[in-house]
Amino acid sequence: MGITVGFDLDMTLIDARPGMAAAMNALGVESGLPLDGEAFAANLGPPLDDILRGFEAPEERIPGLVDRFRAMYPEVVVPSTVALPGAVESLRAVHAAGGRTLVVTGKYGPNAQLHVDALGLEVDEVVGELWSTQKAEALLAHDARVYVGDHAGDIRGALAAGAIAVGVTTGPCDRTLLLSEGAEVVFESLTEFPDWFEKTFATVG
Numbered sequence: 329m330g331i332t333v334g335f336d337l338d339m340t341l342i343d344a345r346p347g348m349a350a351a352m353n354a355l356g357v358e359s360g361l362p363l364d365g366e367a368f369a370a371n372l373g374p375p376l377d378d379i380l381r382g383f384e385a386p387e388e389r390i391p392g393l394v395d396r397f398r399a400m401y402p403e404v405v406v407p408s409t410v411a412l413p414g415a416v417e418s419l420r421a422v423h424a425a426g427g428r429t430l431v432v433t434g435k436y437g438p439n440a441q442l443h444v445d446a447l448g449l450e451v452d453e454v455v456g457e458l459w460s461t462q463k464a465e466a467l468l469a470h471d472a473r474v475y476v477g478d479h480a481g482d483i484r485g486a487l488a489a490g491a492i493a494v495g496v497t498t499g500p501c502d503r504t505l506l507l508s509e510g511a512e513v514v515f516e517s518l519t520e521f522p523d524w525f526e527k528t529f530a531t532v533g
Contacts (some may be wrong), residue, residue: 329528330422330425330428331422331425331427331428331429331472331473331474331529332427332429332430332470332472332473333422333427333428333429333430333472333473333474333475333476333525334429334431334432334463334466334467334470334472334474334475334476334486334491335418335419335429335430335431335432335451335475335476336431336432336433336475336476336478336479336482337431337433337435337440337443338372338373338407338433338434338435338478338499339372339373339412339478339479339496339498339499339500339513340412340415340476340477340478340482340496340498340499340518341411341412341415341418341419341431341449341518342370342409342410342411342412342415342443342447343381343409343410343411343412343498344372344405344408344409345369345372345409345466346369346408346409346441347404347405347406347407347408347409348365348368348369348372348405349365349366349368349369350365350404350405350408351365351397351400351401351404351405352364352365352369352397353365353366354400354404355393355396355397355400358396359385359389359393359396361383361385361389361393362383362384363380363383364383368522370500371500372479372499372500373434373459373478373479373481373482373499373500374434374436374459375399375457375459376394376397376436376501377390377391377394380393380394381433382440382498383397383514386462392437393431396438398436401436401439401442402439402442405439406439406443406446407446408443409443409447410447411447411449412498412517412518413517413518413519414517414518414519414521414522415449415518416449416450417518417519417520417521417522418476418518418521418525419449419451420450420522421522421526422525423450423522425525425526425529428452428453428470429450429451429453429454430451430453430454430455430466430467430470430472431451431453431454431455432451432455432458432463432466432467432472432475432485433454433455433456433457433458434456434457434458434459434481435456435457436456436457437454437455437456437457438456439456440454440456441454441456449487449530453470455470458485459481459485460482460484461481461484461485461488462485463475463481463482463486463488463489464484464486464488464489467485467486467489467491468489468490472482472489472491473491473492473495474486474491474492474525475489475491475492475493475494475495475513476495476496476497476500476518476521477493477495477496478495478497478498478499478500478501479499479500479501480501480505480506480509482495483495483506483509483511484508484509484510487509487510492512492513493509493510493511493512494511494512494513494514494521494524495507495509495511495513495514496514496515496516496517496518496521497514497515497516497517498516498517498518
């Protein structure tokens with residue numbers, strides 16, 4: 329039996345930036361707050377409530393803003409989202425080796441699942457609303473041996489779970505930063521993952 333490999337979602341498996349920017353800008357107009365969709369989309373990863381605090385949204389309004397963003401998400405974000413190069417092939421490579429695939433994301437779980445379903449991604453389990461070292465909870469629970477992500481927080485989560493940390497530079501963090509956080513290997517995109525995975529775990533059965 330193969331191993332379980334975990335993947336981050338935004339900017340690791342999928343590119344949701346156009347929809348995320350549009351949703352945040354729409355929320356800003358609706359709420360009368362100075363929310364910057366483009367800045368948000370360029371730095372995907374941290375939890376939505378932390379992002380809203382960064383935009384100086386009043387603390388008492390944050391729960392309602394989060395709920396509203398999540399409500400508009402299926403119609404605004406999901407339809408415009410695409411799979412990143414190599415995503416489908418990377419998931420397929422894990423399954424071809426008899427393994428399981430796991431998405432662990434800071435995104436709201438039901439909306440993360442909508443992306444997986446809409447794009448037909450071969451994911452066995454989706455766990456949402458975990459960020460940085462919190463991701464270790466799900467990685468340990470599913471005995472994930474590898475975790476792949478685009479953000480420094482993803483690398484921290486992998487290491488906290490004792491998993492091999494694999495970075496991709498498709499998100500906001502460059503190779504130098506991901507390596508400095510402890511990534512064992514960093515790829516320009518997931519197109520490089522299947523070959524690495526096959527060579528690294530060829531003897532795992």
